[in-house]
Amino acid sequence: MTRLSFVLTLIVLMVGCEQTEQSQWYRGNLHTHTFWSDGDDFPEQVTKWYVDNGYDFLAISDHNTIADSERWLTIPKWNARYPIFEKYLTESPEGWVEWEGYDDSVRVRLKTYEEYSGRFERPGQFVMMRAEEVSDRYGNKPIHVNATNLMEYIEPQGGESVVEVMQNNVNAILSQGERLQRRVMPHINHPNYIWAIRADELAQVDGERFFEVYNGHPAVFNYGDSLRYGTEKLWDVVNTIRLRDGRPLMFGLGTDDSHHYHEEAPNRANVGRGWVMVQSRDLEAETILEAMDNGAFYASSGVSLSEVTFDGYTYRIGVEAEEGVTYAIEFLGTNADHDPAPVAITDPESGELITYRYSDDVGRLLQRTTGTQASFQVTEDYLFVRARVTSDRVMINLVVEGEVETAWAQPVIAGQAVMSGQ
Ligand SMILES: [Zn+2]
Ligand SMILES: [Zn+2]
Structure with missing residues (x-):
């Protein structure tokens, strides 16, 4: 080896090391509103809140606009x-x-996206992504699909069923990404808002990898009702159906969907109730979205995790514990040999389908540990396994009585390690 090639090799090795060491957690929110639609403040004031409250990235997603006109x-x-x-x-x-x-x-x-993002973006410190909440409907059901990191406005696409409306909008979002050679990420918003989207419908959307397991808006029924599943069980049903049908896993996001910045109350859509923590090698929009695509993130409404790793066999969770707070680490999943056994629940008067109920084997609790460290062996006996950490601390600005701070880690499959974007 010549001296020059030795030096070059050393530089390459050093650069490689540096990239691995730099992988870290970044906090962000992908769903929020301003005066550009029905939020009640100027985009700069909204952005400033996130900058001041320790967020690293933000996508402002107003309804059917990308804030690029004179208004x-x-x-x-x-x-x-x-x-x-x-x-x-x-x-x-x-x-x-x-x-x-x-x-x-x-x-x-109103300042355009170009203007307001330029005032707050700092390389390596705070990044913004242009976004739109593509707000469509099927009949009286609102079908909202977020588009993150897009460049051009996307008109709601419509369709002849709930599934088709979701699919048409997801297709429009993904095809813009392909055409412009950039990562544009679709995610399905608040499925339980006006009970618009059932699990069996959400499961069928091709190309979609994300939905909101936690949304801070007071009208979105994160916990379901007496007939319909909350978003967590809905998520487990979705992944059970998707894996059976050969589709990839769907991941769960936390967002605040904030609209109201001047009064804090359970019936107001306040800022800061839900967010995501992404493990990424840097704070660039494309890298963050790539890490999310790999499942290297978790959703939170207050709990911070120090470790979320899956090497293909062992799923490890560590909690960044706060004093005086007790944590329960739970692993949930569906057995590979389960029988989903869906039962249709219909309206006794009209006979109309309300929802399907599935066997309790879907998204079953597999292990529960009280403490700040836990691990679980994910074998082929399971279709998928996910982890959840609940604290015994009630949320400061809650929507539903007794709601506790929680973190939701992503579902994994035996033998498929999660890469953290390193
Ligand atoms: Zn919405
Ligand atoms: Zn919204």
């Missing part, structure tokens, strides 16, 4: 929005706000 708001001085405007004016840098004053109102221009 002015007229705010009468008697309107509840007026003090929000005054606060925005006071807290913005000198000369930033573009506005006109009249006797009884103001006109203010």
Whole structure:
């Protein structure tokens, strides 16, 4: 080996090491609203909240817009929005706000995505992704699909069934990514909002890898009702059906879906209730989304994890424990030889299908440990296994009484190690 090639080899080795060591956890939210749709604050004020509260990345996903046009708001001085405007004016840098004053109102221009993201993005510290909540419907059922890291506006695509509406929108999102050679990530929002999407429907969507297992909006029924499953059991049903049908696993996201920034209450869609923690080698949009595609992330409503690893055999969970808080680490899954045995639940009067119930073997509790460390051997006896950590601490700003801080790690399959984007 010549001296030069030795030096080059050494540099390559060093670079390789550095990349591995740099893999770390990044906190982000992919679903939030501003004055560009039905959120109640300016995008800069919303973004500032995430910057100030320790988030590393953010996608603002307003309904059916990518905030790229000229739009002015007229705010009468008697309107509840007026003090929000005054606060925005006071807290913005000198000369930033573009506005006109009249006797009884103001006109203010909403900053475009290019403008507001440019004010907050810092390489390696805070990254924004352009996003849209593609807000479609089938009949009276709202079908909302988030598109993260897109470049061009996507119009709701419509369709002849719940599955078709989801599929058409997911296809439009993925095909934009292919056309523009970038990672554009679709995720299905709040399936239980107005009971729009059943598990058997969600399971059928091709190309979709993500849905919201936790959404902080008060109208989304994360915990189901007396007839219908909460989002966790729904998730287990979805993955049981998908693996049977040869589709890949679906992963679960935490988002806050915030709309209301000025009053904290259980019936308000407040900021900061749910988020994701992604294990990635750097804080670039494409790398973060690639790590998520690999399943190297967890959803949280308050619990932080120090370890989430799966080498293909052993699923290990470590909790970043807080003083005075007790944690339960649970592994759940479906046996490979289960019988899903769906039973149709119909409305006794109209005879209309409400939902399907499945055997308790779907998403069964396999192991429960109290403490901050636990592991589970994932064998081929299981179709998939996932992990959940619940604390005994009630959420500070909860939606449902007794709701405790939780972390949801992703489902895994025996023999398929999760790469953390290293
Ligand atoms: Zn929505
Ligand atoms: Zn939303």
